Amino acid sequence: MRWKSLLLATTLLTSLSTTTATAAPATFAHPGVLVGKSQLDFVRDKVNTNQQPWRAAYDQMLAHPFASLTRTPKPRAVVECGSYSNPNYGCTDEREDALAAYTLSLAWYITRDDRYATKAIEIMDAWSATIRDHTNSNAPLQTAWAGSTWPRAAEIIKHVRGNWPNSGRFATMLRDVYLPEVINGRTSSNGNWELSMTEASLGISVFLEDRASYDKAVSIFRNRIAAYVYLTTDGDLPRTVPGSGLDTREEIISYWQGQSTFVNGLTQETCRDFTHTGYGLAAASHVAETARLQGQDLWGEVRERLRHAYGLHAKYQLGVEPVPSWLCGGTYKQALGPTTEVAFNALANRLGIAMTNTQRLTERQRPAGTDKLFIAWETLTHASNPN
Incomplete structure (x- = not known):
C-alpha cells in the first residue's frame, strides 16, 4: 500500500502547483486575437494571386451563409442554453452571428469591399445593444464559444478598418456580459469547457487591454492544459487542477472516462469522443496563438503536449494503426473536426x-471550414502562414 500513498501524495502535490507569473504585454498588439496583421496580409496576398490552398479556402468561406451581405442578426437580451443546447433560446443564433461577424471581417480584409465591414458592424452593434445575460447549465460554455469569436472580428474592424462609432458599447458588452462568466474558469467540468473559457477570457482581455484578466486567463490555462493532455513525465497519473476535488486514483480514472492506461498525448476526453477532444485542443491552440501575437511564447510551453495529442488522435482517426484494446475499449467515437491547422502550422x-500523421489529417481535411461553434476558416488563416 505504500506505493499507493506515495503516488497519491505526488498527485496532490502536482495538483497544487500553480503558475502565476505575469504574462500580459506592456503594450498590446492589435489586431491580435488568433490572427495578426502580418498573417492577414499573407493571406490576402495568397488569395489575390490565386494560390492554393488559400484561394480554395477563401472561396469556400465566401460561399458560406456566414458571409452573406443580407444576413439579419438575431440578438436576444437573455441567451438560455441547457445541456447540448436544450433548450436553445438564442444559442445557435448567438454563436452563428459571432462567426458571421468574424467571417465578414476576414472577407473585408481580403477584398476591402466595405459592404462586408458594414455588415460585420451591424451584427456586432445589434448584439451589444441587446444582450444582458447567459443562463441555464451551458451558460459558461455558450459564453465561451461566442466570447472566443467576437473579439476576432472586433479586433480587425476596430484596429484596421476603424470608423466604428459603437466600438465602446461593444467593449462594455464583452466586459460586463461575457468576461464575468468565463474569467474564473470551471474546474468541475470536462476540460474543453475551461480551455474554451480561457480562450474567450484571453481574447476579450486583448480587446479590452485588460492586463489583470489576461494574466489570470494564462494562469488558468497553464494549469488546465497540463491536466488535459497527459505526458509520461507527469508521473503514473495525469495531473489535476487546483480545486478539482480529484484526490484519489479512482477519481482521476473516472474523470478520464474510465481510462486507466496513460500514454503520451492521451487527453482527459479521448475516451469520451474525439469531437470534444478536438474542441479542447483547438481552444488550447487558439490560446497559444493569441499569446504569441502578444509576444508570449506559450507554444514553447505546450509544444510537447499538443504535438503528442494531435499525433495520437490523428493516427487512429486515419487508421494508421488499429485502436488497441487498452485504449477506450478498442474503439473511438466521432472525429477531431477542423481543429488541426493552427497547431500544425505553429x-x-x-x-x-x-508531425507526419497530423500533416496527413490536416491536408486531407483541407480546406477546413467551420464547426459552427467557435472554429472557422483556419486553412485560410493559418495554412503554412509564417507570420
Whole structure:
C-alpha cells in the first residue's frame, strides 16, 4: 500500500502547483486575437494571386451563409442554453452571428469591399445593444464559444478598418456580459469547457487591454492544459487542477472516462469522443496563438503536449494503426473536426517538429471550414502562414 500513498501524495502535490507569473504585454498588439496583421496580409496576398490552398479556402468561406451581405442578426437580451443546447433560446443564433461577424471581417480584409465591414458592424452593434445575460447549465460554455469569436472580428474592424462609432458599447458588452462568466474558469467540468473559457477570457482581455484578466486567463490555462493532455513525465497519473476535488486514483480514472492506461498525448476526453477532444485542443491552440501575437511564447510551453495529442488522435482517426484494446475499449467515437491547422502550422511549420500523421489529417481535411461553434476558416488563416 505504500506505493499507493506515495503516488497519491505526488498527485496532490502536482495538483497544487500553480503558475502565476505575469504574462500580459506592456503594450498590446492589435489586431491580435488568433490572427495578426502580418498573417492577414499573407493571406490576402495568397488569395489575390490565386494560390492554393488559400484561394480554395477563401472561396469556400465566401460561399458560406456566414458571409452573406443580407444576413439579419438575431440578438436576444437573455441567451438560455441547457445541456447540448436544450433548450436553445438564442444559442445557435448567438454563436452563428459571432462567426458571421468574424467571417465578414476576414472577407473585408481580403477584398476591402466595405459592404462586408458594414455588415460585420451591424451584427456586432445589434448584439451589444441587446444582450444582458447567459443562463441555464451551458451558460459558461455558450459564453465561451461566442466570447472566443467576437473579439476576432472586433479586433480587425476596430484596429484596421476603424470608423466604428459603437466600438465602446461593444467593449462594455464583452466586459460586463461575457468576461464575468468565463474569467474564473470551471474546474468541475470536462476540460474543453475551461480551455474554451480561457480562450474567450484571453481574447476579450486583448480587446479590452485588460492586463489583470489576461494574466489570470494564462494562469488558468497553464494549469488546465497540463491536466488535459497527459505526458509520461507527469508521473503514473495525469495531473489535476487546483480545486478539482480529484484526490484519489479512482477519481482521476473516472474523470478520464474510465481510462486507466496513460500514454503520451492521451487527453482527459479521448475516451469520451474525439469531437470534444478536438474542441479542447483547438481552444488550447487558439490560446497559444493569441499569446504569441502578444509576444508570449506559450507554444514553447505546450509544444510537447499538443504535438503528442494531435499525433495520437490523428493516427487512429486515419487508421494508421488499429485502436488497441487498452485504449477506450478498442474503439473511438466521432472525429477531431477542423481543429488541426493552427497547431500544425505553429509546431510543424514554425518550430520544425515532425508531425507526419497530423500533416496527413490536416491536408486531407483541407480546406477546413467551420464547426459552427467557435472554429472557422483556419486553412485560410493559418495554412503554412509564417507570420
